[in-house]
Amino acid sequence: MHRRTLLSTAALALTLGFGSAAAAQDVTAGFIYVGPVGDGGWTYEHNKGRLAVEEHFGDKVKTIYQESVPEGADAERAITQMALSGADIIFTTSFGYMDPTIAVAEKFPNVKFEHATGYKRADNVSVYSARFYEGRAIQGHIAGSMTKTNKIGYIASYPIPEVIRGINAAYIHAKKVNPDVEFSIIWAYTWFDPAKEADAARALIENGADVILQHTDSTAPQAAAAEAGNVITFGQASDMIEYAPTPRVSSIIDNWAPYYIDRVQAVMDGSWTSEDTWDGIGPGMVGIGEITDAVPAEVKAEALDLKAAIAAGDYHPFTGPINKADGSVWLAEGEVADDGTLLGMDFYVEGINAEIPQ
Amino acid sequence: MIRLEKRPQPSQLWTYLTPVLAVLLTMLVGGVLFAFLGANPVEAIRTIFWDPLFNAQFAGFTRPQLLVKAGPLILIAIGLSIGFRAGIWNIGAEGQYIMGAICGAAAGLAFYPSESFLIFPIMIVAGALGGWAWAMIPAILKTKFGTNEILVSLMLVYVAETILGSVSTGLLRNPEGRGFPGSRNFKQWDAAHNSDLIANTGMHWGVVFAFIAVIGAYVLLTRHMLGFNIRLTGEAPRAARFSGVNPARIILICLGLSGALAGMAGLFEVTGPAGQVSIDFGSGYGFTAIIVAFLGRLNPIGILLAGLLMALTYIGGELAQLMLGLPGASIQLFQGMLLFFLLAMDVFTNFRLRIGKREVA
Numbered sequence: 001m002h003r004r005t006l007l008s009t010a011a012l013a014l015t016l017g018f019g020s021a022a023a024a025q026d027v028t029a030g031f032i033y034v035g036p037v038g039d040g041g042w043t044y045e046h047n048k049g050r051l052a053v054e055e056h057f058g059d060k061v062k063t064i065y066q067e068s069v070p071e072g073a074d075a076e077r078a079i080t081q082m083a084l085s086g087a088d089i090i091f092t093t094s095f096g097y098m099d100p101t102i103a104v105a106e107k108f109p110n111v112k113f114e115h116a117t118g119y120k121r122a123d124n125v126s127v128y129s130a131r132f133y134e135g136r137a138i139q140g141h142i143a144g145s146m147t148k149t150n151k152i153g154y155i156a157s158y159p160i161p162e163v164i165r166g167i168n169a170a171y172i173h174a175k176k177v178n179p180d181v182e183f184s185i186i187w188a189y190t191w192f193d194p195a196k197e198a199d200a201a202r203a204l205i206e207n208g209a210d211v212i213l214q215h216t217d218s219t220a221p222q223a224a225a226a227e228a229g230n231v232i233t234f235g236q237a238s239d240m241i242e243y244a245p246t247p248r249v250s251s252i253i254d255n256w257a258p259y260y261i262d263r264v265q266a267v268m269d270g271s272w273t274s275e276d277t278w279d280g281i282g283p284g285m286v287g288i289g290e291i292t293d294a295v296p297a298e299v300k301a302e303a304l305d306l307k308a309a310i311a312a313g314d315y316h317p318f319t320g321p322i323n324k325a326d327g328s329v330w331l332a333e334g335e336v337a338d339d340g341t342l343l344g345m346d347f348y349v350e351g352i353n354a355e356i357p358q
Numbered sequence: 359m360i361r362l363e364k365r366p367q368p369s370q371l372w373t374y375l376t377p378v379l380a381v382l383l384t385m386l387v388g389g390v391l392f393a394f395l396g397a398n399p400v401e402a403i404r405t406i407f408w409d410p411l412f413n414a415q416f417a418g419f420t421r422p423q424l425l426v427k428a429g430p431l432i433l434i435a436i437g438l439s440i441g442f443r444a445g446i447w448n449i450g451a452e453g454q455y456i457m458g459a460i461c462g463a464a465a466g467l468a469f470y471p472s473e474s475f476l477i478f479p480i481m482i483v484a485g486a487l488g489g490w491a492w493a494m495i496p497a498i499l500k501t502k503f504g505t506n507e508i509l510v511s512l513m514l515v516y517v518a519e520t521i522l523g524s525v526s527t528g529l530l531r532n533p534e535g536r537g538f539p540g541s542r543n544f545k546q547w548d549a550a551h552n553s554d555l556i557a558n559t560g561m562h563w564g565v566v567f568a569f570i571a572v573i574g575a576y577v578l579l580t581r582h583m584l585g586f587n588i589r590l591t592g593e594a595p596r597a598a599r600f601s602g603v604n605p606a607r608i609i610l611i612c613l614g615l616s617g618a619l620a621g622m623a624g625l626f627e628v629t630g631p632a633g634q635v636s637i638d639f640g641s642g643y644g645f646t647a648i649i650v651a652f653l654g655r656l657n658p659i660g661i662l663l664a665g666l667l668m669a670l671t672y673i674g675g676e677l678a679q680l681m682l683g684l685p686g687a688s689i690q691l692f693q694g695m696l697l698f699f700l701l702a703m704d705v706f707t708n709f710r711l712r713i714g715k716r717e718v719a
Contacts, residue, residue: 036686066679068686071638073631077423078676084416085680096638099543103633119536158637159527160538189523189637344536357527 029053029264030087031065032078034094035192041217041237042191042254043067046093046116049256056261060268071096079104083111089267091260092116094191095160101125112272114263117162119343121274128259131280132162133342134310135252136169136213137317138288138303139234142250143211144174144181145299146232153204154185155197155214155221159356161345163215168349169317170213173306175351184209185354194220205231212247222248232294239289250303251289258284278339281311318342323350362709372707377653377660380699381667387699388692397682405681406674406692416677422560424669426631429565430455430623432665434647436571437616439656443579445592446612450496450511451620452644453518454489458621459628460518460525461488463541463635466550467530470542477549481625482563489621490614492518497613501606507613519640526637541635544628552630564626568665571619575658588612620644649697671696 031050035043050063064087069078075097082090083104089112092101098118105113105125113125121127143152152174156163167185174181184207186200197216201224204212212233214221219240225231225247233243235251259277266272279285288307291300309315320331325348331337348356385407389399410420434451441448448454462485466477496510525531530541544550552562579585590598591608599605623643632639650668654660675689 064680064683066676066686070641072636072641073426073627073633074641076631077426077673080419081416081676081680084419086415095538096636099545099633103545119538158539161536189519344538357524 026060026062027057027089027264027268028062028064028085028087029260029267030082030085030090031063032069032075032082032090032092032094032097033065033067034069034071034096035217036067037065039192039217040219040240043093043217044238045254046091046256049260052257053260053264057264057268061264069097076100076103080107083108087111089114089264089272091263095158095162112263112267121276123274126263126273126275126277128275128277129162130254130285131278132252132254132286133165133169133317134280135286135288136166137173137310138306139213139250139252140170140173140175141177141306142291142295142299142303143170143213143232143234144176144178145302146249146295147174147178147181147211149208149210150178150180150182151207151209152181152183152211152213153201153207153209154183155200155204155212155216156185156187157191157215158189159187161343164348164356165342165345166215167352168345171352172322172349173317177302183352183354185352187357188216190216192217194218197221198224201225202228219243235289241289244290245292246294248289248292249294250291253287253289255285255287281307282313324348325350325352359714361712362705363712365708365710368707369710372703373655376703376707377655377664377700380696380703383699383703384692384696388695391688391691392682392684395684395688397678397684402678402682402684405678406671408674409677409681410670410673413677418558420673420677422554422558423673424666425560425565426562427669427672428665429562429568430627430643431647431650431668432568432662433564433571433623433626434616434620434644435650435654435661435665436568436575436658437619438647439651439654439658439661440575440578440588441612441616442651442656443592444588444608444612445595446609447508448493448496448511448613448616449508449648450493450513450515450644451616451647452640452642453511453515454492454617454620455624455627455644456515456518456522456640457492457624458485458489458618459624459632459639460522460530460635461485461491461621462625463544463628464525464530466544466629467542471547473549475549478552478563478629481550481629482622485625486618486622489624490618492621493613493617494610497610500613501609507609511613515644522635522639523637526635526639530635532634539637543634544630545633550629552626562626562630564623564630567622567626569662572658572662579658584611620647653697653700668693 033043037043037047053061054063066078069075071094079100091114093116095117098115098120101113101115102120105122109124115127117129118127154167171183184204188196188200190196197218198220201212201221205228210231212221212225214236217237222233222240222243225233231247232249233247235248237254239251239253240248291303316336318337320335321333322331324330385403389403392402393399411417438448438451462481465484466481469477496507499505499510500507527539532542555561587603591603628635650664654664671693678684679686
């Protein structure tokens, strides 16, 4: 209790001290990254968002960041130091920063926090994420249509709902166009480890997979697929266009820039409130990278139709009938999944012949 | 003509001088590196070594954080150094650290939500036992079958990491965590929370135990028969055997002790700064502690100072990233330089630099 008072006094003093300067011109926006800014995937896109903020506001906004912050005990210190350094709004861009963000936010009531992909909120903590599963549905459609071996390899990161949701969305849509399709899933237990990711990709390819989907952030699986030949992949988080037209045939692109600009603007105007944002293809938070000519024209057309239907809100990737892996009914004919279930998804859908690691 | 001449005895002076010179050289070369990256080198070095301690804006927070960061490093390094003195190379402290955290946390969580004052002591004992048991695997394999403890203890780190992933998503997962991996947060459970003993000082039980370990190791190595036997085993194994030292016993004691200390470090970390058992709990303290042990010359007081210095470069490095926008990799490079220069300067402990012509004998 004592410690909290001390720190918040410090925070208050800081906000006051910096407050006078801030009123005149600027807002300081801080970013905590889980990987290096050059990972080519997740962190790279968040950093692009940061640069877009700088460009949009020019001199009025100063941005600071810290990269490769481990998701453990170090995160809380890194976030605290950022708050102490005078940041007005701090974006913590990985799931593992959830508890540290909440803990630091309690001590700095005047600093705004934005936590990506978590679920814990407070008066000065917003959460935001993107409906990546909408992109996964389109990926699944292309993957299911194009596989010749009927084996699709999936490099998963951590068994959290976001990742499981992606696997399910991809599987459902691959299965729709190709009833014989099978998924093999490797859990890498990392967001970014090029060596591990490449190993996983090679193992999957050796087992006959000719499509590799990834939920990890580096381009190493793309390189492994290029080396193997006759394997297709999809860019993850970032376009990864340097691997087009093959192996990379399309991609899911995270587009955080509009959101970041919006939120920084809100701090500037004094209109910032704690919110829960979960946007998809429609509002532009999830983008689908160019589908290359390696994809047959009719498959490409179908994929684009699917994208348009999702963007317009006419189609939800989780529409019944869908059973859970244990055979029980999840969604009845025509029923659409609710966000609560999706956010806490801890089961595979029927047909995925694997166990979620425990 | 410059050449190296082997000293008959390692130089006492150079033993104490090399760490200081290594730090100075690291500052110098690191400064050049930072200058190439477009930062003001003086400012960068000041941010790393001075600001965490004395910057008005940060020091109130970062000074206690030095203890938080150094505590586990010192505790683990002390245990390792005793083994290293005896020529027993426990490279797997990271695994023992993880297993200590898992066992200690599990022992506590079994009593959730009891508020008994016994919970935390039970957890400490369970944490120490977890680390001890994990270290006993290489110890017993070495004494019974003559396996190499370096390989076995290192490989067991990866096993421990896999177990960590498994319990975070299964056995120890927070039942109220909406299916997300990770245990309950100990910070929200007073009986099991390893909080600051005096508010806002960073002084938690792990730091206290680290200091006790430093004193204990000092006494053991300088005043106790067992300490003498350990040193003798390392410096002259044959002589040790002739004087009746049982090598198997030394192996079991050294590995067991370092395992127990690493396990306790893990427990203090998981109930304090980390707060919960999660997939990413292993933060490399077990490996960094090896550097700390050598930077401190395997001497308890040296390890204490080395642990604090290492913590300083971590926290100062973070500030440098934040305030000067230096890339994270350059900070790691900077820390690596420290070890590199230490090892390079060590040459002067064992060799003398001669300038001039070789004397003809």
